[in-house]
Amino acid sequence: MAKEHIHLVGIGGTGMAALAGLLHQGGARVTGSDKALYPPTSTLLAELGLDVRVGFDPANLDPKPDLVVIGNAISRGNPEAEEVLNRSLAYTSMPGVIRERILPGRHSVVVAGTHGKTTTTSMLAWVLHQAGVRPGYLIGGLPQDLPRSFDLGEGRPFVIEGDEYDTAFFDKGPKFMHYRPDTALLGTVEFDHADIFRDLTHVKSVFGWLTNLVPGRGLLVRHEDCAVTREVSAHALSRVQGYGLTAGAWRAEDLVEGAGGIDFTISHDGERFGKVSMPVGGTHNVLNGLAVVAAAVEFGLDGETICRGLSTFRGVRRRLEVRGEVNGVAVLDDFAHHPTSIGLTLQSVRNRYPGRRIWAVLEPRSWSMRRNVFQDRLAEAFTDADRVVLAEVFGLDAVPEELRLDVPRLESDLRQDGKEVWYLPDVDAIVRRIADDAAPGDVVVVMSNGGFDGIHNRLLLALA
Secondary structure: OOOOEEEEEOOOOHHHHHHHHHHHHOOOEEEEEEOOOOOOHHHHHHHHOOEEEEOOOHHHHOOOOOEEEEOOOOOOOOHHHHHHHHOOOOEEEHHHHHHHHHOOOOEEEEEEOOOOHHHHHHHHHHHHHHOOOOOEEEOOOOEOOOOOOEEOOOOOEEEEEOOOOEEEOOEEEEHHHHOOOOEEEEOOOOOOOOOOOOOHHHHHHHHHHHHHHOOOOOEEEEEOOOHHHHHHOOOOOOEEEEEEOOOOOEEEEEEEEEOOEEEEEEEEOOEEEEEEEEOOOOHHHHHHHHHHHHHHHHOOOOHHHHHHHHHOOOOEOOOOEEEEEEOOEEEEEEOOOOHHHHHHHHHHHHHHOOOOOEEEEEOOOOHHHHEHHHHHHHHHHHOOOOEEEEOOOOOHHHOOHHHEOOHHHHHHHHHHOOOEEEEOOOHHHHHHHHHHHOOOOOEEEEEOOOOHHHHHHHHHHHHO
C-alpha cells in the first residue's frame, strides 16, 4: 500500500473518508473527489492534508492513479467513473480495497444486523482499545471516545461495521460479503433498505450468506431474542455464542435506567460475569454491550476489564446526542430511521427523562422511510412521545406517489391514538412551532439520518 497513488471517487461519504484515512495511515498517496464536501468529513480530510477536489472531472485522474476506489453512491454516467472504464484503469470498491489492502493477516471482526452496527462497532473498538489490545477499526459514524472513526491499529483484531447495503454499481452484493469474518456479531435482523431489498425473505438470504462465511474455527455472536436472527444463522458451522434479555448464554439482568445511563448485571450460563454502569441508555445498548462482551472474551479479556470498558463508553455522535439545552428545553439528535429504532430511542428518552414532556420530530429521509413499507408500523413507534412533529418526505419527487409514505395519514393515525401532532413540511415552521410551544423541562428528539437543514442549531437559537 505504501507509495501507491489511490484515488477515491465519492470521498466525502462517512465510510469513504474513513477509508481515505486508513489508506493514508498505511502510507499511500490518497487523492479524491466529490460533488460537495461538508463537515465533519470535510474537516477530517483537511486535517489529513489530502488533495481533494470538489466536483467530478476526468482531469482528476491525471496523473494516472495506481488504483481507483469507486464509492457506492457513484453511478454510471459519473464523469470519473466513465473515464476509469474508458481508459481501463484499475478500479475496485470500498469493501474491495479493505479486503485486499487492510484485512490480510488480521482477525476480522464484522458487526452486522439491521440496527446498532455503528454503536456496537464503536463499543467493541473502545473496549479493546481500553484493554491495550490496540485494535484496527473502521466505523461508519463518529465515536465519542475514540479520536477518529478509523485506525489501522497494531493488534491482530480489526473491527469493522458490516453493512448489508450494496457495494458499488459494478457489485450489487452486500458490503459485508467482502470482509471475511473470523468473528461475526449478528444483531436483530428486520426488513430495511426497501430500495434494494424486495422483502424480508430477500433480507434474510443475505444475512444467511454472511453466516456461511464464518469459518469452523471462527465465532458467530448472535442475538438469541430475535427469531429471524436465529433462523438466518441456524446453518452456522462455526462456534455460536448467543446473547439476549430472555435467551442465550450471555444475559443482562437487573436493568435500571435513569438520567445517568443504564446499570445492569451480566451473566454467562447463569453465572455472574460482572456489573456495568453504562453512560449510554436504552435496552438496545444493553444488547449491544452483551454482543461486545462475547466478542471481547474471544480475545482473552477478563470480566473486570470488559465491564470497565463498557462503563466508560460514551456513545456515538447522532445517537441520542445532546446538542444543547436552552431555557430548560433539551434538544437531542438521533439517527433513528426505522420504526424499531424510533420506538427504542423514544423508550430510552422516556426512561432517562422521567416526568418530562417529549417532542418527537421526524424527517422521513432514508429510502425505506420515504416509502410506505412502514406506513402501518410507524404510528406504534411513537408510543413514548407526548407530541409529534412530522416533516415532509425528503426528496418527495424521487418517490412515486403510490410508493410514498403518506404523512397526512400518519398524522391522522397518531391523532387517533391521542397524540398532539403537527405535519409541518417546512423546517422554519417546525422551529417556530417548537419555539412557541415548548416549555422548561421539555425534551425535543430530532430523528433523521441526514442534516435536516441544520434544524438542531436553528432550534437552539430560536429557543434562546
